[in-house]
Amino acid sequence: MQVAILGAGAWGTALALHCRRAGLAVRLWGHPPAQTLALQRDRENPLLSGFQLPAEIAVHSELEPALRGAELVLVVVPSHVLRELLQRAKPYWPTSCPIVSATKGIEDDSLMLMDEVIEDVLGAACRERTLVLSGPSFAREVAASLPTNLVLAAQHAPLAEQLQKVLATDRLRVYASADVKGVQVAGALKNVIAIAVGAADGLGLGHNARAGLITRGLNEIGRLAQAKGGDPHTVSGLAGLGDLVLTCTGDLSRNRTVGFELGRGAQLQDVLAQLGHVAEGVLTAKSAHALAQRLQVELPICEQVYQVLFHAKPPAQAVRDLLQRPLRRE
Amino acid sequence: MQVAILGAGAWGTALALHCRRAGLAVRLWGHPPAQTLALQRDRENPLLSGFQLPAEIAVHSELEPALRGAELVLVVVPSHVLRELLQRAKPYWPTSCPIVSATKGIEDDSLMLMDEVIEDVLGAACRERTLVLSGPSFAREVAASLPTNLVLAAQHAPLAEQLQKVLATDRLRVYASADVKGVQVAGALKNVIAIAVGAADGLGLGHNARAGLITRGLNEIGRLAQAKGGDPHTVSGLAGLGDLVLTCTGDLSRNRTVGFELGRGAQLQDVLAQLGHVAEGVLTAKSAHALAQRLQVELPICEQVYQVLFHAKPPAQAVRDLLQRPLRRE
Numbered sequence: 001m002q003v004a005i006l007g008a009g010a011w012g013t014a015l016a017l018h019c020r021r022a023g024l025a026v027r028l029w030g031h032p033p034a035q036t037l038a039l040q041r042d043r044e045n046p047l048l049s050g051f052q053l054p055a056e057i058a059v060h061s062e063l064e065p066a067l068r069g070a071e072l073v074l075v076v077v078p079s080h081v082l083r084e085l086l087q088r089a090k091p092y093w094p095t096s097c098p099i100v101s102a103t104k105g106i107e108d109d110s111l112m113l114m115d116e117v118i119e120d121v122l123g124a125a126c127r128e129r130t131l132v133l134s135g136p137s138f139a140r141e142v143a144a145s146l147p148t149n150l151v152l153a154a155q156h157a158p159l160a161e162q163l164q165k166v167l168a169t170d171r172l173r174v175y176a177s178a179d180v181k182g183v184q185v186a187g188a189l190k191n192v193i194a195i196a197v198g199a200a201d202g203l204g205l206g207h208n209a210r211a212g213l214i215t216r217g218l219n220e221i222g223r224l225a226q227a228k229g230g231d232p233h234t235v236s237g238l239a240g241l242g243d244l245v246l247t248c249t250g251d252l253s254r255n256r257t258v259g260f261e262l263g264r265g266a267q268l269q270d271v272l273a274q275l276g277h278v279a280e281g282v283l284t285a286k287s288a289h290a291l292a293q294r295l296q297v298e299l300p301i302c303e304q305v306y307q308v309l310f311h312a313k314p315p316a317q318a319v320r321d322l323l324q325r326p327l328r329r330e
Numbered sequence: 331m332q333v334a335i336l337g338a339g340a341w342g343t344a345l346a347l348h349c350r351r352a353g354l355a356v357r358l359w360g361h362p363p364a365q366t367l368a369l370q371r372d373r374e375n376p377l378l379s380g381f382q383l384p385a386e387i388a389v390h391s392e393l394e395p396a397l398r399g400a401e402l403v404l405v406v407v408p409s410h411v412l413r414e415l416l417q418r419a420k421p422y423w424p425t426s427c428p429i430v431s432a433t434k435g436i437e438d439d440s441l442m443l444m445d446e447v448i449e450d451v452l453g454a455a456c457r458e459r460t461l462v463l464s465g466p467s468f469a470r471e472v473a474a475s476l477p478t479n480l481v482l483a484a485q486h487a488p489l490a491e492q493l494q495k496v497l498a499t500d501r502l503r504v505y506a507s508a509d510v511k512g513v514q515v516a517g518a519l520k521n522v523i524a525i526a527v528g529a530a531d532g533l534g535l536g537h538n539a540r541a542g543l544i545t546r547g548l549n550e551i552g553r554l555a556q557a558k559g560g561d562p563h564t565v566s567g568l569a570g571l572g573d574l575v576l577t578c579t580g581d582l583s584r585n586r587t588v589g590f591e592l593g594r595g596a597q598l599q600d601v602l603a604q605l606g607h608v609a610e611g612v613l614t615a616k617s618a619h620a621l622a623q624r625l626q627v628e629l630p631i632c633e634q635v636y637q638v639l640f641h642a643k644p645p646a647q648a649v650r651d652l653l654q655r656p657l658r659r660e
Binding site: 135136137138141142144146147148149151170171173175176177205206207208209210211212214215216218219222234235236237238241242243245246249250251319323324330 | 465466467468471472474476477478479481500501503505506507535536537538539540541542544545546548549552564565566567568571572573575576579580581649653654660
């Protein structure tokens with residue numbers, strides 16, 4: 001089977017290595033062209049150093065040859081560039097080809113999830129061919145063939161079960177799901193909760209507070225997932241709990257770093273300048289805030305993260321406000 | 331309100347400090363007498379060093395004066411000594427006094443949860459006065475007044491809500507629950523999953539595998555909780571997910587250490603000899619295995635931990651067997 005992977009960041013590159021191991025013919029498309037040509041030449045991605053791309057993986061800087069005759073497309077780009085990518089790719093899109101989104105986020109302004117952006121650009125007919133791939137997965141560990149469990153969700157259940165078999169290996173297990181919405185809400189919001197957890201760590205609040213934030217954070221992820229028509233069980237699974245735990249307790253992710261530095265008293269603009277690129281959770285804090293208002297869902301932790309990021313609320317005050325909410329039943 | 335705390339380990343001592351801060355009159359009973367007399371004299375517990383007991387906390391090595399006139403009793407002893415403690419305390423037990431179990435485990439042989447042991451010893455009449463306290467809580471952090479969230483569960487809901495107000499402070503929030511069984515199953519089994527997570531870490535399997543184990547582990551905790559009549563939502567809360575995340579990702583707990591050393595190739599007897607005392611999760615792996623068989627519930631991770639601990643199965647083989655289970659829907 002011929003698979004096109006659009007997006008040659010760390011995760012796209014790791015998925016390319018994995019798909020090759022799963023026996024697929026792989027084309028990897030990247031942007032900008034200069035970086036992609038360097039990847040073509042060096043066969044190693046500086047974002048995923050130490051892993052050589054085998055010669056069988058074709059690297060492309062043009063969309064047309066990458067997509068020609070593809071039987072499966074994976075999109076693995078940052079959420080804020082997905083729409084533009086799909087618009088550019090549309091003329092070359094292979095007819096009736098399944099599309100798997102490994103992109104996590106909520107689009108600014110439109111407040112669409114990634115499957116909704118895909119449908120908006122490529123048309124309603126592709127809804128039943130759209131899947132989302134998520135779950136706890138550091139790219140480096142997938143590249144290193146360490147054991148990993150992912151979720152593959154599709155509205156059209158037989159498609160998820162068919163591609164589950166195509167994508168799974170002994171080391172990377174794929175669980176099928178029918179909950180496209182829940183998997184995506186969980187994948188997007190975990191980055192916001194990770195900022196809150198980072199801030200708590202930066203404030204020196206300890207492990208109990210961190211575990212409490214993760215737990216209550218999952219609870220509010222579940223509320224937004226349900227409001228989007230998702231299944232409440234999804235958040236207890238790999239795409240919810242699993243990915244949240246990884247992002248909040250694994251190595252310091254970009255999102256946790258933002259929170260950590262803010263908790264230690266740094267200013268947001270300095271933190272972001274030092275990172276050199278925006279952390280996905282900062283964008284999602286804004287779009288999740290707007291989406292929660294539109295759907296009238298209460299997200300206390302996300303709300304405080306939003307206030308800290310966009311209204312300069314002191315993190316210590318945000319924590320105090322969370323702790324002073326009335327006691328209730330769990 | 332006069333509260334008697336039975337058990338002066340790290341957690342019992344931290345709860346004594348907390349109850350005093352919540353404005354309660356506190357008596358702390360400990361065993362053996364020599365250690366308790368040292369605590370009386372030094373006002374500092376070597377198991378929780380750095381925290382001075384205020385003079386208002388009375389320390390007792392005898393049960394009768396500790397229990398006389400108590401209006402609330404907390405039991406905070408290892409699960410395998412709870413029955414014996416209650417038998418000794420029964421003659422002095424204050425009439426119609428609520429009892430809160432902060433003990434986590436499943437009794438060997440009888441396979442009873444702690445509320446069942448309490449009822450078995452003190453009589454059926456105390457069932458509606460029995461509560462369980464659980465949630466992510468390192469004793470040192472509670473002693474240091476760092477923010478902590480706990481769950482207090484009672485079959486008799488108004489009692490949980492009444493004592494929620496008695497026990498909560500600004501820093502230690504208490505959520506009420508009606509799920510006595512679910513809270514206890516989660517508190518017991520998290521120690522078994524922590525052994526599995528430790529073993530995976532010892533084998534060098536990485537963060538993705540750890541997040542996967544935590545997620546699938548919570549899933550099987552939920553199955554046993556349901557089989558015991560618990561609410562499936564409980565495991566997504568503080569007593570389930572929260573405590574599991576803390577135990578599996580916080581500082582190296584005794585249970586994780588056992589797993590970690592086994593994963594690195596050590597022999598169980600050497601690991602336990604070095605710890606100097608049994609890790610609660612080792613006992614629970616055995617009783618959970620028996621309970622799962624009795625209730626006909628499948629617990630794949632607990633089963634592998636049991637095989638590694640009690641049938642010398644190599645940890646690497648246990649992991650391979652987990653990874654080779656058939657793919658399924660989540």
